[in-house]
Structure formats: C-alpha cells, structure tokens
Amino acid sequence: MKKITIGFDVYGTLVDPIEISVYLQSLIGNKAIPFAEIWRQKQLEYTFRRGLMNQYQNFDICIQQAMQFAAECLDVSFPSKEEENLLNLYSNLKVFPDVVPAFELLKQNNHTLVAFSNGVESTLNTLLSNAGLINYLADIISVDKLQTFKPNPKVYRYLALKTDADPADCWVISSNPFDVIGGKSAGLNAAWIQRDPSNIFDPWEYAPDITAKNLVEFSKLLNRSSHS
Amino acid sequence: MKKITIGFDVYGTLVDPIEISVYLQSLIGNKAIPFAEIWRQKQLEYTFRRGLMNQYQNFDICIQQAMQFAAECLDVSFPSKEEENLLNLYSNLKVFPDVVPAFELLKQNNHTLVAFSNGVESTLNTLLSNAGLINYLADIISVDKLQTFKPNPKVYRYLALKTDADPADCWVISSNPFDVIGGKSAGLNAAWIQRDPSNIFDPWEYAPDITAKNLVEFSKLLNRSSHS
Known part of the structure; x- marks a missing residue:
C-alpha cells in the first residue's frame, strides 16, 4: 500500500x-x-x-x-x-472520541500523521500533549512559520514541503470547509469531516475527495480507495 | 477649506x-x-x-x-x-435616509465623493442609479479591476491612485469595521459609521479617525475637524 x-x-x-x-x-x-x-x-x-x-x-x-x-x-x-x-x-480542549481509534488504524498502514494548524507551535504542543495525541504525530506544522493563515495556498504547499511529500500523496483532513477548499485549490487531496450532518459545504468550484462523518469512517474510506 | x-x-x-x-x-x-x-x-x-x-x-x-x-x-x-x-x-437596495442630506453637505464643501466597493462596476451602477445617488458621485471605484477584495491593502491604494489623491487626503467611510481597519492599515483616513449602537469595532491595533452614528453626523464632524 x-x-x-x-x-x-x-x-x-x-x-x-x-x-x-x-x-x-x-x-x-x-x-x-x-x-x-x-x-x-x-x-x-x-x-x-x-x-x-x-x-x-x-x-x-x-x-x-x-x-x-x-x-x-x-x-x-x-x-x-x-x-x-x-x-x-484552549490548551485543554476535549479530543473527539473517534480520533485515537482512527490514528491507530492509520498507523497500521504506516501513513505519516502530522498536525497542521493555524495555531502557534508551542500552544499546539501543549494542547496535543494534554489531549494524548502527541505520540501519534510525526510533526506539528504551524502556519506561524509563514506569518499567514489558512487558506493561503502557501501554507498547503508548506505542508507538502515540510513533510517531504509530493502534493499528490498529501492529504488535508479538516472539519472546516474553508480548509478542505484551501487544500484542494493548492493541489493536495482533502477530506471533509462532517461532524454534524447540519454542517454545510460551501457551494464553490471545489469538492472534497472524501466526505466522512468522523475520522474512523475517513480511515476506512481512505484504506478502501488506496486499495482500489 | x-x-x-x-x-x-x-x-x-x-x-x-x-x-x-x-x-x-x-x-x-x-x-x-x-x-x-x-x-x-x-x-x-x-x-x-x-x-x-x-x-x-x-x-x-x-x-x-x-x-x-x-x-x-x-x-x-x-x-x-x-x-x-x-x-x-441586490440592485434595488433601500438607501439609508441620512445619505442624501450628507452628500448635500459634503458637496457644499467641494469634496470629491466616490463609491468604493467590493461590488462589480455595472451592478453598482444600476444599484446607485436606482438609489438616486449616482449624480452625487464623481466615480465608481470597484475592486473588480484588481481581482481581489477589501481589506487587501492594494484596493485602498488603488482608491487614492484612481482619484489622484494623496492617501493623507483620502477617506474611507464604512459601516463595516473590517473596511475601516483596512483603510487605516493602508495609510488612509477612515470613518466608522456605527449605524446600530450594538455594532462592535474589532479590538485590533487600529481605530477609526471619526466614529459617527450616521453620515450626516460624519459630515459635521469632518467639517469641524477640517476647520480646526
């Protein structure tokens, strides 16, 4: 795989x-x-x-x-x-219950998992440690280094660059439609986590590659699409 | 003056x-x-x-x-x-009742009045004609020419350039705090029209030069500050 x-x-x-x-x-x-x-x-x-x-x-x-x-x-x-x-x-936010099971599934396939956020790196470090997620993550990639924010296309290219990945092998996973659209528009793959069925995807010229109701469902759909 | x-x-x-x-x-x-x-x-x-x-x-x-x-x-x-x-x-929006009286006051002082908007020029033309405002305006300046939007600093510099004005003699008048902050940050003067007392100005590092509850009050305050 x-x-x-x-x-x-x-x-x-x-x-x-x-x-x-x-x-x-x-x-x-x-x-x-x-x-x-x-x-x-x-x-x-x-x-x-x-x-x-x-x-x-x-x-x-x-x-x-x-x-x-x-x-x-x-x-x-x-x-x-x-x-x-x-x-x-904000450094002690509750982790969604599907996150750890999804990370376990994705790790089994040896994918590289990183945090990719508007947040400040040191704040993210505290937050992700408190949330018990830090050991799953290969890196914390903050837009702070570039002094701009999502959805500036620069930050998505930086994600690929920093992880030494081809944009075509790089995914942005977000519950925020603006972030999914940002990733797609910069040439990456993107999945939308529609945590609430009443959340709406912006009717723009971009669509997510995968839509899932949580990260476990995303992990399974990704697995299926990688094998097909 | x-x-x-x-x-x-x-x-x-x-x-x-x-x-x-x-x-x-x-x-x-x-x-x-x-x-x-x-x-x-x-x-x-x-x-x-x-x-x-x-x-x-x-x-x-x-x-x-x-x-x-x-x-x-x-x-x-x-x-x-x-x-x-x-x-x-959207081409037939109701004009606020203070606009025409304020334009009359400002015209008496020979100020140059222009529309300066995110809108498309032809749409603005129809809207401002329907609203009975077109004859007061020396120009309609649309960000469409620059293919970006407020509060990109480029669009405020374009307002000064297009009207052949020194930015220091140029005012942005807006009920939208983001637009006032955009104008100030680009080096122009800016007035915030706080049409509703419950509207809130963003707690950023910029403040309006004039805050007024409507355009007539703004015109009077501008007149006073110009004479002082």
Missing part, C-alpha cells in the same frame, strides 16, 4: 473548541453557547482578514481578540484572571 | 442589504431575518477567503453562492425564478 502524508487540522477536527461552552455555562449561563460560537467564528474571520491584509498576528492573539469581541457583543465581562483561565482552556 | 476625496463603501453604508428580509418575509416567514444575516455574513467571508486564496470570483458570484449557502443552512429552497428575483433585489 502506498504511504501517504496526512495533515490533520486541529481545532474542530481533532479537538472541540465549542466544548468550552460547558465551562462558560457556570460563568454566563445561557449566553455560553452563543459566546463559544461567536468566539470561534470571529477567530477564523480574524485569520482570513489578517492574512488578506498582510497584517499577521499569531493565532493566540486572534483567539484573545475574538474573545474580547464575543464578550462585548454579548455584553458580558470577566475579571482578567478569568480571561486567563478561558484562554488556558 | 482643504478639499478631500471621500470613498464611500456601498453595501451597509449607503444602502441596506438586511432590508431584503422584508421581501424574504413573504417567502419564508420567520426565517427571513436569519436568512438575510447569514447571506450577508457569508458574502463577506467568501470575499476574505477568495482574496487570501488568490481565487477571485466577482462579488455577484459571491452573493449568489452565499445565497445558496444560506438556503441550505436554513433548509429552504426557492424556484430558480425566485432566486433571480432575490439576486435582482
């Missing part, structure tokens, strides 16, 4: 940023879920805009500024100690 | 894209407002992402694809004739 390089998006794909709402519940009650959603949505918007503006600030800063935005938007305020706690939660 | 060049953002600043929800109400009832909001938010996200990806498709296409996304998201479908009607509404 041909060995391939698989770059896993982290936030939303391996670990769940919306799960922060459980902690937020105790602080702000029924504003917890909207807060977590605005926080996440704004983080991404900030990366797109900073990438397009060539005004890079790292993902930790985008997370922090998006948190401030969400707080102002929902008219809540936290003492600065609590803000720090909330930001620290 | 020093003459300046004023580039007005169009969607959300001169005309109201959310007002489309009035028409949508008759089609989809209480899904109308969420539809209009998702539609607008996705349009912008699509421009940011396409700009960052260097995969330009014009704003008419972004509007159309964002409409498809909103429909799928809210599980509604329209006959294709109705889709066409909805897209045509």
Whole structure:
C-alpha cells in the first residue's frame, strides 16, 4: 500500500473548541453557547482578514481578540484572571472520541500523521500533549512559520514541503470547509469531516475527495480507495 | 477649506442589504431575518477567503453562492425564478435616509465623493442609479479591476491612485469595521459609521479617525475637524 502524508487540522477536527461552552455555562449561563460560537467564528474571520491584509498576528492573539469581541457583543465581562483561565482552556480542549481509534488504524498502514494548524507551535504542543495525541504525530506544522493563515495556498504547499511529500500523496483532513477548499485549490487531496450532518459545504468550484462523518469512517474510506 | 476625496463603501453604508428580509418575509416567514444575516455574513467571508486564496470570483458570484449557502443552512429552497428575483433585489437596495442630506453637505464643501466597493462596476451602477445617488458621485471605484477584495491593502491604494489623491487626503467611510481597519492599515483616513449602537469595532491595533452614528453626523464632524 502506498504511504501517504496526512495533515490533520486541529481545532474542530481533532479537538472541540465549542466544548468550552460547558465551562462558560457556570460563568454566563445561557449566553455560553452563543459566546463559544461567536468566539470561534470571529477567530477564523480574524485569520482570513489578517492574512488578506498582510497584517499577521499569531493565532493566540486572534483567539484573545475574538474573545474580547464575543464578550462585548454579548455584553458580558470577566475579571482578567478569568480571561486567563478561558484562554488556558484552549490548551485543554476535549479530543473527539473517534480520533485515537482512527490514528491507530492509520498507523497500521504506516501513513505519516502530522498536525497542521493555524495555531502557534508551542500552544499546539501543549494542547496535543494534554489531549494524548502527541505520540501519534510525526510533526506539528504551524502556519506561524509563514506569518499567514489558512487558506493561503502557501501554507498547503508548506505542508507538502515540510513533510517531504509530493502534493499528490498529501492529504488535508479538516472539519472546516474553508480548509478542505484551501487544500484542494493548492493541489493536495482533502477530506471533509462532517461532524454534524447540519454542517454545510460551501457551494464553490471545489469538492472534497472524501466526505466522512468522523475520522474512523475517513480511515476506512481512505484504506478502501488506496486499495482500489 | 482643504478639499478631500471621500470613498464611500456601498453595501451597509449607503444602502441596506438586511432590508431584503422584508421581501424574504413573504417567502419564508420567520426565517427571513436569519436568512438575510447569514447571506450577508457569508458574502463577506467568501470575499476574505477568495482574496487570501488568490481565487477571485466577482462579488455577484459571491452573493449568489452565499445565497445558496444560506438556503441550505436554513433548509429552504426557492424556484430558480425566485432566486433571480432575490439576486435582482441586490440592485434595488433601500438607501439609508441620512445619505442624501450628507452628500448635500459634503458637496457644499467641494469634496470629491466616490463609491468604493467590493461590488462589480455595472451592478453598482444600476444599484446607485436606482438609489438616486449616482449624480452625487464623481466615480465608481470597484475592486473588480484588481481581482481581489477589501481589506487587501492594494484596493485602498488603488482608491487614492484612481482619484489622484494623496492617501493623507483620502477617506474611507464604512459601516463595516473590517473596511475601516483596512483603510487605516493602508495609510488612509477612515470613518466608522456605527449605524446600530450594538455594532462592535474589532479590538485590533487600529481605530477609526471619526466614529459617527450616521453620515450626516460624519459630515459635521469632518467639517469641524477640517476647520480646526
């Protein structure tokens, strides 16, 4: 079986940023879920805009500024100690239950697994260690080195370059449609993990090579397509 | 008084894209407002992402694809004739009531007023004619010429270049914080029109030179700052 390089998006794909709402519940009650959603949505918007503006600030800063935005938007305020706690939660996000079984399956086929994320490398290191995933990963590849963000085509080419893989043997695995489209548009393979059946893929000129409801299903579909 | 060049953002600043929800109400009832909001938010996200990806498709296409996304998201479908009607509404958006009085005030001071938008020039021409604004404007400056979108710094420099103005004498006027930040970051002046007091300015490293609740207030504040 041909060995391939698989770059896993982290936030939303391996670990769940919306799960922060459980902690937020105790602080702000029924504003917890909207807060977590605005926080996440704004983080991404900030990366797109900073990438397009060539005004890079790292993902930790985008997370922090998006948190401030969400707080102002929902008219809540936290003492600065609590803000720090909330930001620290981003290093302790809950891993989705399908991740470890999928990593085991993929390792059996000797594929190279790497984390590939907008996050800052040291933050990712802490997060992936806490999540118990670090030993499965051959590398942590952060866009921070390039001072831009997904879906800049540069970052997908960097994934192939850094893992010494031909783009045609390189996969981007993400629950975020923008990331799947970014990978495809840069000439890599890409799988969309549609964790929630109500998630929608953007009606653009790109489609995922594989759509799966979780990473175990993806691993099986990949195996099948590699053998065919 | 020093003459300046004023580039007005169009969607959300001169005309109201959310007002489309009035028409949508008759089609989809209480899904109308969420539809209009998702539609607008996705349009912008699509421009940011396409700009960052260097995969330009014009704003008419972004509007159309964002409409498809909103429909799928809210599980509604329209006959294709109705889709066409909805897209045509984007050429007939309602002008905010403060626009004409503000243009009259600014014209008295011989400032150069131009439209400066993500929109396609021919679409903007129809929209601004229908809105009764075309005769106030010295030019319609569309990012389409550059095949990228706001807030790419190129488009703000193009506004200055195209109007033959020094960036220091050039203003970007927008209700969209990303556009104000884009203008400031490219070295122009910028005013934020905070049409709704609940709108929030991103907590980044840029602030507007003027914040006003509408364009008439902006015109008066500009006049005052020019005389001081």
